[in-house]
Amino acid sequence: MFLEGNATQKAAARRWLHEGRSILDLTADTARSLERTLGARDREKLDQYFSAVRETEQRLHKAEEWESKPKPKVEATPPTDIESLSDVVGRTRLLYEVIHLALQSDSTRVITLNQTVPPGVPPVEGVTQGYHNLSHHGRDPGKITELALVEMEQIKAFRDFLAKLHGANEGNGTLLDQTMVLLGSNLGNASSHSNENLPILLAGGGFKHGQHLPFSQTRNVPLANLFVTMLQRLGLETDRFASSSGTLTGLEMTSA
Numbered sequence: 380m381f382l383e384g385n386a387t388q389k390a391a392a393r394r395w396l397h398e399g400r401s402i403l404d405l406t407a408d409t410a411r412s413l414e415r416t417l418g419a420r421d422r423e424k425l426d427q428y429f430s431a432v433r434e435t436e437q438r439l440h441k442a443e444e445w446e447s448k449p450k451p452k453v454e455a456t457p458p459t460d461i462e463s464l465s466d467v468v469g470r471t472r473l474l475y476e477v478i479h480l481a482l483q484s485d486s487t488r489v490i491t492l493n494q495t496v497p498p499g500v501p502p503v504e505g506v507t508q509g510y511h512n513l514s515h516h517g518r519d520p521g522k523i524t525e526l527a528l529v530e531m532e533q534i535k536a537f538r539d540f541l542a543k544l545h546g547a548n549e550g551n552g553t554l555l556d557q558t559m560v561l562l563g564s565n566l567g568n569a570s571s572h573s574n575e576n577l578p579i580l581l582a583g584g585g586f587k588h589g590q591h592l593p594f595s596q597t598r599n600v601p602l603a604n605l606f607v608t609m610l611q612r613l614g615l616e617t618d619r620f621a622s623s624s625g626t627l628t629g630l631e632m633t634s635a
Contacts, residue, residue, distance in 0.1 A: 392446050399439050407432050451484035465499030467510060468532045475540035482558060483547050501529050514569035537562055541582050559584030559609055563602075577602060584612060587631045600627065 384392065407429070414425055458476055461469045474492055481487050496511040506513075506525045513529065516522035544555035560582045567576040576596055582588065594600050603623035608630055610617050618625065 389446060393443065396439055396443050396446065403432055403436055403439070451486050453480050453484055455480055463499070463502070464497050465509075466502050467494070467497045467529070468501065468503065468536055470497075471533060472536045472539070475536060475543075479540065479543045479547075482544070482554060501532075503529050503532050516570050518570070537580075544583065555583040556585060557583075559586075559612065561605075561609075575599060579605065581605070581609075581630075584609070585633050586612070587633055590629075592627070592629045600624065604628075605630070 410425060410428060410432075414422065417425060455476075458473050461473060464470075471494065478490050478492065481490060496514065498509065498511075500506060500509055505528050508522065508525060510526075510529055513522050513526040516526055541555060541560065544558055544560070545553050547554040549557045562580040562582075564578055565574060567573050567578065576599055579602065601622045601624055603621040604625055604627040606620045607618060607623045608626045610620060611626065612632055
C-alpha cells in the first residue's frame with residue numbers, strides 16, 4: 380500500500396494483471412459459445428457466472444490503476460511482522476497501525492478487519508489457555524477470568540487506535556470525527572454459539588457518544604438498524620438494509 384516498486388516490479392505486476400484479464404476474456408468467450416445451447420435454467424446460472432466475471436474484471440482494472448498510481452508518502456517506520464499467530468493482541472495492534480496510515484493518507488475510505496480465533500496461548504500475563512478454549516468457558520469462573528484478561532487487552536488496543544484517529548487533524552476536526560469505526564462480534568455468547576445480544580461498539584463518525592444503549596435481551600432490535608443509521612450518516616437516502624426495521628433508537632447524530 381505504501382511501498383513504491385521499481386520499474387521491473389511494476390512491469391511484472393502489470394504483466395500478471397494483463398494475463399489475468401486475458402484468461403477472463405478467454406473463459407467468457409467460451410461461455411458465450413455455449414449460451415445458445417442451454418436451457419432457461421442453465422442460462423440463469425450462466426448469467427450469474429458472467430456477473431462474477433465482470434466483477435473480477437472491475438477488480439483487475441482497479442488493481443491496474445493502483446499499480447500506476449504514485450503511492451502515498453508517510454512518515455512511519457515499516458512495521459515488523461509478529462510471526463506468532465497466538466499473539467492476537469500484538470498482531471491486532473500492527474493492523475491498526477496500517478489502518479491508521481491508510482485512512483490518514485486517504486489511500487482508502489473503507490476498511491474491513493476480520494479476525495479469526497488464533498491458535499495457541501496468547502502472550503498475556505495471567506493467561507494459560509488458548510483463546511478458543513477460553514471462549515468456550517462453560518461458565519467456568521477461571522476460564523472467564525482469563526478470557527477477560529485477553530479481551531481487556533484487545534479493547535486497550537482498540538482504544539489506542541481510536542486515540543490515534545482522534546490525534547490526527549482532518550478538516551475542521553479530527554480523523555475520528557470523519558470516520559465511523561465499528562467493533563463487534565458475530566457471537567453474543569461464544570460458549571453457547573449464541574448470536575443474540577451482540578456486543579457492538581461504535582465510535583467517531585459524527586455521532587453523539589459516551590453512552591450505552593441496552594435493548595431487550597429477549598426481543599432485541601436488528602443489528603441492521605445500526606447499519607441504516609450509519610448509511611444515513613453517509614448521506615445515503617435509505618430506510619432499509621437487510622433485516623432492518625428502521626434506524627437505531629437512541630443513537631443521535633451531531634450537527635452535520
